[in-house]
Amino acid sequence: MPQKTYLQAISDGLREEMRRDERVFVIGEDVGVYGGAFKVTQGFQAEFGPWRVLDAPLAETAIVGACTGASLMGLRPVAEMQFADFISCAWDHLVTVAAKQHYRTGAALPFVVRCPSGGGFSGGPFHSQNPESSFAHIPGLKLVCPSTPEDAKGLLIESIRDPNPVLYFEHKHLYRRIKGEVPDGEYTTPFGQARVHRPGSDVTVVTWGAMVYTADEAATVLAARDGTSVEILDLRTIIPWDRDAVLESVAKTSRLLVLHEDTRTGGFGAEIAATVAEEAFAQLDAPIVRIAAPDTPVPFSPPLEKAFIPQIDDVVQAISRLAAY
Amino acid sequence: MPQKTYLQAISDGLREEMRRDERVFVIGEDVGVYGGAFKVTQGFQAEFGPWRVLDAPLAETAIVGACTGASLMGLRPVAEMQFADFISCAWDHLVTVAAKQHYRTGAALPFVVRCPSGGGFSGGPFHSQNPESSFAHIPGLKLVCPSTPEDAKGLLIESIRDPNPVLYFEHKHLYRRIKGEVPDGEYTTPFGQARVHRPGSDVTVVTWGAMVYTADEAATVLAARDGTSVEILDLRTIIPWDRDAVLESVAKTSRLLVLHEDTRTGGFGAEIAATVAEEAFAQLDAPIVRIAAPDTPVPFSPPLEKAFIPQIDDVVQAISRLAAY
Amino acid sequence: MAIAREAAPAGSLEEVRAGGLDRVDLVELYRLMLLTRGIEERGHILFRQGKVPGSFYTGRGNEAAAVGVGYALGSDDVGAPIQRDMGVHVARGTEPWRIFAQYMGRADGFTRGRDGNVHMADLQLGLIPMVSHLPAMVPVAVGCALAFRIRGQQRVAVGWSGDGATSRSDWHEALNFAGVRRLPVVFVVDNNQFAYSTPNHLEFATARIADRAHAYGFEGVVVDGTDVVSVFREAHAAIERARGGGGPTLLELVTLRGEGHAVHDDASYVPRALHDAWGRLDPIERYRAWLKEHLAGFDDDADAQVREDVKALLADALRRAEASPQPDPATLMDGVYADPEDLDTPHHR
Amino acid sequence: MAIAREAAPAGSLEEVRAGGLDRVDLVELYRLMLLTRGIEERGHILFRQGKVPGSFYTGRGNEAAAVGVGYALGSDDVGAPIQRDMGVHVARGTEPWRIFAQYMGRADGFTRGRDGNVHMADLQLGLIPMVSHLPAMVPVAVGCALAFRIRGQQRVAVGWSGDGATSRSDWHEALNFAGVRRLPVVFVVDNNQFAYSTPNHLEFATARIADRAHAYGFEGVVVDGTDVVSVFREAHAAIERARGGGGPTLLELVTLRGEGHAVHDDASYVPRALHDAWGRLDPIERYRAWLKEHLAGFDDDADAQVREDVKALLADALRRAEASPQPDPATLMDGVYADPEDLDTPHHR
Ligand SMILES: Cc1ncc(C[n+]2csc(CCOP(=O)(O)OP(=O)(O)O)c2C)c(N)n1
Ligand SMILES: Cc1ncc(C[n+]2csc(CCOP(=O)(O)OP(=O)(O)O)c2C)c(N)n1
Ligand SMILES: [Mg+2]
């Protein structure tokens, strides 16, 4: 299988789906001639024309609202937020109109909003956020957070075919840094199935997105240092999320660390911890630990941002304490 | 002390603070001549004039944005959302501008947004929501959810004087249904201090808003039925929240039920449960139970809404199971 | 400075016929307006009987505005009407008994008890159910128009808002996008002079809302919303212009909200003189008089016949609606997410 | 149909003087523009040296537009400038060394390393720091103006946005509210003809953005943003009109973005002919030529002197900024919430 970057995998998945299904179109700021801020749609307008790769005005509600309307009329819109942070500008439309429409009225809204998210490169408070936790509380939306190139492509195709509004969070810090094998052609990665990124037996780490790699490096450190065996589950999708896989792993390890890049209070890690505290209480041998960013905006300056985003060392220490509890 | 309704207590607190401090002004849709959708500001415009009780256009971002600007220039704005649900229209402004401003720039934004929230009277999906959990994930905002008339007044005055953006969630279903003693004149109720609504020793129930009364009725049923002693903590403020009080109560009872009217997944109950699972693991004798609405929009029709909002019976059963664990 | 065009009032029968309305249409418009008001009046009675949960809203005074536009839509066109637009649903052929079931939160209402009031639509008729947040459906109408443009279909979308709702963000983003791309969409503003208690002059600072069309690069037209014939004429012209590639139009339909914002509101903030002046312009009375004057053969008997038919229809609809069951609480959790089969509809193919 | 007024270009020295700019002002405007460009050019060098984290943006080509408005503000007025408006900060007296510290994310930057780039302001100078989300600060400027109106203060707020940002919701809600209440606020649009790669004709469908002022009930003026003297004149007139109770004005300042959207963008989507045409209108070159032609005594020597002064100032500022420490990670959690003492400022009393 060919090696591809995470970015290339997303771009390929989208292009292939547009070739297969002429109902799929792309809308966003600067997605056309410019190919998008991160060049995911580079060359798309030349191939598909200006009405299937549509440069929108600087207006996120117009963009996502257009997805609602166009999906209702039978198309399969894929919107791009220039940065995930700007999805706050379409919050009302998403939670009020899109999320509640099928439950209230039976109308299906098959569209995708791609959200380049995450920090790690001094993007500052408005170009680094991970908004998935905010949307996880809103019934009616599906949330996807791939960490590998293979999943990035398979989950994007699955997102486009899903009959619901799907927010697809692509982590910017993985775009060109992460390469992996990506199958050619058509395949889908199902929602709601966690991936065992690393099997283990002592401690379960549940995470997603860029933190999968942080967890993995921490696990490698620990394996080498004292043989602690860490099982890493990559959730891949946040809504729906794979409770069974988490509960199974906890049944095996009796110790749970939840790790995410977003801030702690009210983050999705709380939901995972609360669920396990309710459903696997008897299996737990130690407190459930959450590692997340502190409750502040994402700071710009490297020393601050490093202190903000969970680091390998933070995870190593937390796992050690947990293993020793 | 005089008995007042919850609504009257809010209105009195606001009026008194406007009399004491001429920097305080009210802005919102129909707050002037009409006195607000729920008549909280009835008669205010006659007393304070049209520029301190300002009918705004139908534009929530203009309203809350005006609060940001006016508070920066030294005033103490109190905005009214016609229903809490419409705060989704000011989400971006609140999370992007207001919440992050002090951390980034040192500028304090002392304003309040009053949000008539909650269901129970067939308001349907857009007039019944409890949006506090969504905002609880956003560092920089304070969130207030009074349940008694006394607290409603004291917390409102405290909110107006707080140097931060405060979202004040007043539960519509308590407006005229709940009466209580309310001190005359000036007093404040501090943020971050839970109120022991009912002392007890077997099971801790942590809740807020209208659910305080649901919990109380459930506790009365159980006390009569089998003598189960339920301690009810009314959080009163969600951000900041009183972790110490919760942990203390759990240390005593070893059993925790978290109850809220909003939907379950990603609700603030998850944060409370996760915190206790992390910090009081050794004290727990039973799984932490959450009772909340199911993950759907708020349905309109009475049989559906009744099945949606946690009922006394649901709480009775959950506490019984917990006590028997 | 005025920018919008003021539409002429209803003219002679010849003019009206040339505009596409024959005798049958003219009587049908009347019937639809009666039906619209009848539905809302009976809904109000149901409310007072305690059979309608929550609150209750009507579009009294807006019947001509709603029916006139609804009747001008082509069969494949779509629309997203709002709280005063029962007439659009009626003109489109929505079954009255299901509207009553909707009001009462019954299983046969269009939202099966999950939403109330006029937060509903029969999707099969090309109507899109509104949400409370105003004017959130206007960007959706634009999205429909975008789909038509992408697919090269000769279809048009209509997006409604109130006068107050034009102050909000969504309205601007939607009109701007539609103007830039010259999409086949018509924007209708039901200007009933108040947004709840807030009068026009506290909502916007132009002489007319329709003046704003210029800010988006298309034409604005002010129409007397109590005159069903001129509403139809202007709506029809705008819709056909959009269909022909001429881009959007903004139609401002001026009326006065005939009742309070909702049942609990006595609207005492509406100046009496204003209320009285517009009371004389009741769109149904007005149209009846016009018909009697212009349409040969439309006499008291003919009128009585239409009214009887409407009455019978409504009585039957009420009976049927009252027989509709309450929604089953066991279904509470169903359908938060769509299944793939939900895409197997005419729209989605 | 054009609605906005087109401002006249800079006139004779006499006209300019009558407009309130004396000899000292005229040289000062020149110095401020040089300083503005100098700061951004040196910032760019710092970026290439790896000393500026993240990305880097400049307002090249917008110096006259920014300085001209900034200089027209009264001492108690406030403003919320945006990404191309370094000149506003400079005109207002912001210390250059703190701007460099801000670029580099140092402890002495206005946001103490918590935010970057021009997401900053010296609050003491009446400037309000921007956020990324555009144009989120325009409603804030309106809120400032509302406070002035409520308090009866003779102060004015200025809210900036780009051409692209006018498509967004916040812009509409803010301008509408300001128009309805005739608040003392001036709206400035830096129309540099592109929003990232998106040209004007894909953002809006009017001939001019300033035409939209009419939709909000006030006047719009189109100004050549490369002509500092006419920018000052129009800004001054609008600000003083607002101060006098005349309500808002919309000023559209037309330029061409002089560089890519940010350092990584080569702006190859800008048509070459357009680029070349506007290249000849570099606002600093243009103003220098104007000064030499109109201001007696402003010869090569005088020019060189101003440049030398600016150079020295910048060299010193750079040294000072480089000495500023990195922010201490131990402070990461401080100040998410304001303390009561934070209200003990001139603004908040
Ligand atoms: C975003 C939003 N804010 C507030 C409300 C509450 N509300 C319901 S109807 C209404 C007035 C609407 O006025 P207008 O748009 O003129 O429509 P009308 O009811 O007069 O037909 C208001 C403020 C709402 N529905 N949506
Ligand atoms: C709400 C929002 N969406 C997207 C962006 C990303 N973005 C940053 S600058 C820019 C273009 C802005 O164009 P314009 O308003 O014309 O200002 P200019 O940069 O040209 O001065 C975009 C799309 C943003 N900052 N805010
Ligand atoms: Mg109205």
Ligand SMILES: [Mg+2]
């Ligand atoms: Mg621009």
